[in-house]
Amino acid sequence: MTTPRTTIPVGRPSSVFESVGGHETFTALVDAFYAGVAEDEQLIAMYPDGLELDGAKWRLQAFLEQYFGGPTTYSEERGHPRLRMRHMPFPVTFDARDRWLHHMRGALDAIALPxxxxxxxxxxxxxxxxxxxxxxxADRQPPGPLI
Structure with missing residues (x-):
């Protein structure tokens, strides 16, 4: 009886994390993102440590690396991500979401992924x-259902 192969062929990335360049790519993404956040008065005010963003950078990078198939450091050190629960103490409005997305879009553009x-x-x-x-x-309604 032949045992099925479960290994990935040589030269083929096993995750999005590897496919986009690994740790260095996520470092560049997070650095570019937080450069924008640091210049955004409304968004930076939501960070308890203000311009001291090292902890926030580590958490975002470790989470994203894990989510996209990299090391599981985030869960090993902080447990289950529970993103909604962890963000509940902060008033995340639609405006804050749009600002966050604006800076993340800029960060993605900066690293120029395929x-x-x-x-x-x-x-x-x-x-x-x-x-x-x-x-x-106060002046904005939630978006309608996505189709």
Missing amino acids: PLYDELMWDYFQRAATAMVNTGD
Whole structure:
């Protein structure tokens, strides 16, 4: 009886994390993102440590690396991500979501991923950012159903 092969062929990436360049790519993404956040008065005010963003950078990078198939350091050190629960203490409005997405879009543009990976990550960021909204803006209604 032949044992089925479960290994990935040599030369073929095993995850999005590897396909986009691994740790260095995620470092560049997070650095570019937080450069934008640091210049955004409304968004930076949501960070408890203000311009001291080292902890926030580590958490975002470790989470994204894990989510996209890299090391599981985030869960090993912080447990289950529980993104919505972890963001609940902060008033995440639609405006905050849009600002967050604006800076993440700029970061993605800065690292210039191949289109497939850019679209895959951008789709995730849009869905995740919308899921974090926990407070409505006074002058804005939530979006209608997605079709």
